[in-house]
Amino acid sequence: MTTTTQARPRVERFDPATYEAKWRERWEADQLYRARDDDPRDKQYLLTMYPYPSGDLHIGHWYAATGPDIVARKRRMQGDNVMFPMGFDSFGLPAENAAIDRGIHPAVWTANNIERMRAQFRTMGCMFDWTREVVTSDPSYYHWTQWLFAQFFKAGLAYRAMAPVDWCPKDQVVLAREQVEGVDRHCWRCGTPVIKRDLEQWFFRITKYADELLDFSDIDWPEPIRLMQTNWIGRSEGAEIDFPVEADRVEPIRVFTTRPDTIFGATFMVLAPEHPLVDVLTTDAQREAVDSYVVAARRESEIDRMSTDRDKTGVFIGAYAVNPLNNERIPIWIADYVLPGYGTGAIMAVPAHDERDFAFARTYDLPIRYVVVPPSGEVPDGEAFTAHSADEVLTNSGEFSGMRATDAIGAITQQLVDIGLGSFAVSYRLRDWLVSRQRYWGAPIPIVYCPDHGAQLVPDDELPVTLPHDVDFAPTGVSPLQSDAEFLAASCPVCGGPARRETDTMDTFVDSSWYFLRYCSPHDDSQAWDPDRVRMWMPVDLYTGGAEHAVLHLMYARFFIKALRDMGHLSFDEPFTALRNQGQILGADHQRMSKSRGNVANPDELVERYGADAVRCFLMFIGPWDQGGPWNPTGIDGVHRFLGRVWSMSLPGETDASAPVAVERDEIERALRRATHVTIAEVSEDVEAFRFNTALAKLMELANTITRARESGVAGSAAFGEAVDTLLLLLAPMAPHITEELWARRGQPYSIHQQPWPAYDPALAVAETIELPVQVDGKLRDRLVVTPDTPAEEIERMALESEHVQRYLAGRQPARVVYIAGKLVNVVTPR
């Protein structure tokens, strides 16, 4: 068989299957990405949020991990000692549900999933240091989660309290406030509306750190996350004021208000139905009405209680309080719009200046009195307003009338302080963190209850309190551990007598509040972390993950670090110096990916067809990393073709299409070198800024330039070699396999990932000529090609001589000529 002469000798087509797995095995065997504790170079701790081992790695995991992997790889090439670990957040409900639904033990289900996901993770070609892997459900890990609980307990930061808790009737579990979502207050996991239950629960005292958690001055975090945490903490400054009541031997009602300046406008008081004084103060005549209202309020679902658009309801309890500043007698009501958990659970109602109080007053025909004059100067009649500006002036307010409202806040509060009936106060929306879970698959809380000595910590040398293997997983509303007699039996550390073991386990967010510390010394069996290693690696230099953790994990982790610092265990203030959030990859239907919707995209098929590099690059190319978007794989052919071009231009074998004369050749090489260095600068900047899409676009441009140069016959030149080598080095973090393969084939030393990041030479990036747009009245009319050092007068002269410009000037003199050096010329016509 003969063939006609081909224009280009065939080079081997690129086939990722032939080299991707090979290089991953080599890197692993060489421990190329292992972070060394004894490395003297600058450390960089890069971290991406560890996944829950649900069983399958989907496209979102690839998207989330590839971004930070690129940055980690680049910083590594820049000479830093980079740690980029991975692990599994392996306690939690789905494992237990699997046990209930399918009879698989949570430990088995979890271990199988981890094994599968670990294998899937490896196909991504990320530079994870697997020698540091952390699995939170492993006793070697939760041993130290329990030890941390003990530290918090000893420091007075863990306490037990009876509390009305949010309860998911489907999952049969207590939920933290952060796990209740939406207007209908549903369970974050299964969507079932929650109900209230009273239970004895363990709490972490996060509110102690409310103020410090509001301070983000030393960390580089996205503005939206800082805002969400700030709003969640919800700091309000105001006053607590005591309103004496008309009853013997009853303490005054203490209210919290942010508007003490409006106290002369208080025409009634409202207590939360749960307020302890309700029972004491209610008169016999009102007793029946009050009791039935209280019962109804307590039985009411949160949906009704929290809804803002429903009509206000309440009941007069028959008692009266006294306004401490004007001695007015004002009626006391109860209403469910006053919440027991915020402030003092009681308010002074100022219907003229608070919309809610106004609505209530209208419903029950209570008096409305205006005491703050708005900037307009007109006191409205019968209509509420709440505006609060520096222009407002008080009226109907005794000695404070005429004072500016902003000044009156301080003055009135001070007066109340002086007479012993008030104080400056701050209130927070933030509540303490409820960590108890009535579940099996979590870290057991290391507490035993002694009839004589109460709640006692399990001594450190008896940790870990391990989960028993054989238990009954039927969802009964109590922890499966409660039916395990052997687990329950304990002895009191104080008296040695029989004691009952705590059967609640910890919220999995406790596990994830310190896993980044464990990565520093994951195999240390004698302590939670090695202080020297933590001193070396922490804090995390760059943390990446989903913005959905804004008020959950990301706030708890900050709290943990601050608390442990105050206990003397750590010497820094914040766990994560810089934070970046990736966007979410949605299903093709623009909905959040979930198994129940059946819109989960699995990358395996694409990886098999195009290789891991193409999938990585495509994910980074579809748009800004922090934006995400619906999944649509149709564009992957573009990056696949790009990688194919990189492949063929990097290998010898193709002949020059045409040989330019020497002068042109020189020019082409200079242009190629210029393009190379411009690309170095741009890609370096883009990667640090997480703009992987534009970084890739610029690499594609360089590849296109190289292709054109080759067709011009400069393939053998030094400039050409430099351009190709640079392209491979800049691309290596995004496409680690193909670049390694080509680097080797080009005879360069192993490994491309150990080469220094290309150095940018600004002198080589300077353009010889520039093209200046010429506008007339801001509209493009012509272009000038000039050298960068052409004087301004010369450029203006050339612009005015342009026939296109002349046409629009139509013989007139220009009103002015704007020349922005190196940018453009704008000829302004007379008006």
Place this chain on the structure above:
RNA sequence: GGGCGAGUGGCGGAAUGGCAGACGCGCCAGCUUUAGGAGCUGGUGUCGCAAGACGUGCGAGUUCGAGUCUCGCCUCGCCCACCA
């Protein structure tokens, strides 16, 4: 109801106040291939034969010049939601 963010070709998207649509997808034409696929080259905002005109959700404004800044609307997304 409050807060934050976003609206740019058929699609994903690019653009320190300075050439709108980089880079890709798709589409069209050509080359190559027994064919299909893959690959390669060129074209591709809209209207128009063309010259040209018009174009970044809508309406004003600032400016020599606005996708970008200001004000007012509309739409979508996320977070919070009776927090006194």
